[in-house]
Amino acid sequence: MRRQYIALIHKDEGSDYGVSFPDLPGCVTAGRTLDEARACAEEALALHVEGLTHDGEAVPEPSSLEDVMADADNRDGVAILVAAPEHAAKTVRVNITLPEDLLQAIDRYAEGHGFSRSGFIAKATKRVMEMEPA
Numbered sequence: 001m002r003r004q005y006i007a008l009i010h011k012d013e014g015s016d017y018g019v020s021f022p023d024l025p026g027c028v029t030a031g032r033t034l035d036e037a038r039a040c041a042e043e044a045l046a047l048h049v050e051g052l053t054h055d056g057e058a059v060p061e062p063s064s065l066e067d068v069m070a071d072a073d074n075r076d077g078v079a080i081l082v083a084a085p086e087h088a089a090k091t092v093r094v095n096i097t098l099p100e101d102l103l104q105a106i107d108r109y110a111e112g113h114g115f116s117r118s119g120f121i122a123k124a125t126k127r128v129m130e131m132e133p134a
Contacts, residue, residue, distance in 0.1 A: 006022060009041075017030060
C-alpha cells in the first residue's frame, strides 16, 4: 500500500489555495482552484520525495492526523491525504542556458508560488507537453 501524507490546504482572501505538508518542511505548492491545488499537491509531493531520494536523505514516515492536528498552527488548514509515489523517478542534473531576465522571472515566480526552480521548470514543462499534440 502506498504511503499517504497529510497536506493542509489554506486560503487567504485574494490568494490562491496554498498547500503544505507538515511532515515535509519546504514541500509547498498552490493552485487557483481546489482541484488544481490537489493536483499540484500530488506533483509537489512526488518531486519532494524524488529530491530526498536523490540526495540520499530518508523519506519520513507519514504522521497521523491526530499528531498533525495536535499542532495549533495546523488547525486553520483543511487536511487532505496525498499518496506518495510508489517509486521515485531518478533525477538527472542538467545544465541549461537561459537569458538572465528569464531566469530571474522564473525564480521570482517559483518563490512566490512555493516551488523550487527545478520543480517549477518541471511543472511548466509537463503542462506545455500536455497541451501540445504529440
